[in-house]
Amino acid sequence: MAQTKEQQKRAQEEYQRLARRHRPRPPLLRNALLAFLVGGAISAAGQGVLNFFVAQGLPPDKAGGPTAGVMVFLGAFLTALGVYDKIGQVGGAGSAIPITGFANSIVAAAIEFKTEGFVMGMAARMYQIAGPVITYGVTSAIVVGLLRFLIAGG
Amino acid sequence: MSYVWAFLVGGLICVIGQLVFDLTVFTMGHVMVLFVVLGSVLTGLGLYEPLVKFAGAGASVPVSNFGYVLTSGVLKELELIGPWGALAGVFELGGGAIAAAIFFGFLFALLTRAKG
Numbered sequence: 134m135a136q137t138k139e140q141q142k143r144a145q146e147e148y149q150r151l152a153r154r155h156r157p158r159p160p161l162l163r164n165a166l167l168a169f170l171v172g173g174a175i176s177a178a179g180q181g182v183l184n185f186f187v188a189q190g191l192p193p194d195k196a197g198g199p200t201a202g203v204m205v206f207l208g209a210f211l212t213a214l215g216v217y218d219k220i221g222q223v224g225g226a227g228s229a230i231p232i233t234g235f236a237n238s239i240v241a242a243a244i245e246f247k248t249e250g251f252v253m254g255m256a257a258r259m260y261q262i263a264g265p266v267i268t269y270g271v272t273s274a275i276v277v278g279l280l281r282f283l284i285a286g287g
Numbered sequence: 288m289s290y291v292w293a294f295l296v297g298g299l300i301c302v303i304g305q306l307v308f309d310l311t312v313f314t315m316g317h318v319m320v321l322f323v324v325l326g327s328v329l330t331g332l333g334l335y336e337p338l339v340k341f342a343g344a345g346a347s348v349p350v351s352n353f354g355y356v357l358t359s360g361v362l363k364e365l366e367l368i369g370p371w372g373a374l375a376g377v378f379e380l381g382g383g384a385i386a387a388a389i390f391f392g393f394l395f396a397l398l399t400r401a402k403g
Contacts, residue, residue, distance in 0.1 A: 149297065150312055159309045168305035169298040172349070173317055177290045178299020179344035184289065196348050201384035202349060206391050213395040225305035229315045230322060231297070231348045236388050238316070245395030253390070262316040265355075270353050271377050272322040277331035278361030279373050283335075 164225055171224025175231040179204050201232055212240040238262035258262030289343050296338070296345030304349075319350050326354025330362075356381035 182203045186196035208231075211217040217237045221228040228234050243259035259266075296393040302383055304318050313321070326349075329335040339346040346352060364376025378385065 139308055139351075140382025142321040149314075153312055161306070161309055162339035163304045168301040172301025172304075172365065173345075175346045176345045177294040179348035180290050182312070183344050186292050186317065187336070187356050191368075193343075195319065197352075198380070198383045200344065200347065201352075202387040205384060205387040208371070209391040209395040211397060215400040224301075226308055226315065226318060227298070227301040230301045230350055231389075232350060232352070232384065233348075235350055236321075236392055237354075239388055239392030240396050244399050247401045248400060255396060256393070259288050259396065262319060263392075265316060265320050266353065269320045270327065273324045273327035273354060273356035274361050274377055275373050277327045278358050278365060278376070281331045281333075281358075282362060282365045282373075284313050287306035287353070 167223055168225050168227035168230075171220060171227030172230060173227075175228070175233055179231070198200075204232050205236040208236030209240045212237045213244075220269075235266065235268075237265060292321070292342045293345035293348075296342035297348055300349045300351065303384045312384075322351040325355045326351030327358045328354070329354065330358040353381055353384070356384070 151192040157230070157235045179200060183193075183196050186199050187193055208217060211220070211233070217228065217233070218241065220233070221237065228237070236260070239259045242261045242263075243255045246258035248254065250256070300322075304322060307313060307316050307321065308315060326335055329338075335346065335351070336359075339352070339355065346355075351378070357380070360376040360379035360381060361373055362376070364372025364379055366372070368375065
């Protein structure tokens, strides 16, 4: 039976979901500890970048933007080198939750779908995870922002 | 001292994410979306900003910070320019990071050969 790539992918995802439901319990403590160490280390690295920008004279509340920019750059760079995926195998959520993991999700997906073309492959598929994150982030920001503004006045 | 709090708080946020991942059927993408929305809701409740002031990068490096900066942008522009600010403010503070992710993401993917 001929299946499109899309159908295959959906079947795979469904299978993974089922497999996750039936697999033996993950080593919770070990995973949590590794997530703590890796996530903590990435956050501490981010603090180093933040401190650098503050030392350059940026006020602390203005230093967050460029810090995020540098961390995104590093996440993308390390993904291109193939290093970030190795960190991810160890760190789990410790490498996915930091903003470097957001960059990783974009680069990894873009590389994966490069063979399907530069427009409908790479550029479209790079948002596989980043797209939902931005969509829910924007929607939530508007709803929560309006609610807070109306209830608490800003 | 700032490094210690960044490590502890950033690490703990990731532990929560790992537990959600291990104890539910969520994928890591679901967990990331959940954290962005949580960051936004905590901002609405006035709780995320104190966390950023206290933990620095420990709160601003995790993706929950996206929810914080997007929501803060909305609040800021609502105050400045009124209703249009609910839309115009979204990318005011978080736009740089998103632009960086798109630009560097595309750039590094262009320069990298696909595996296999």
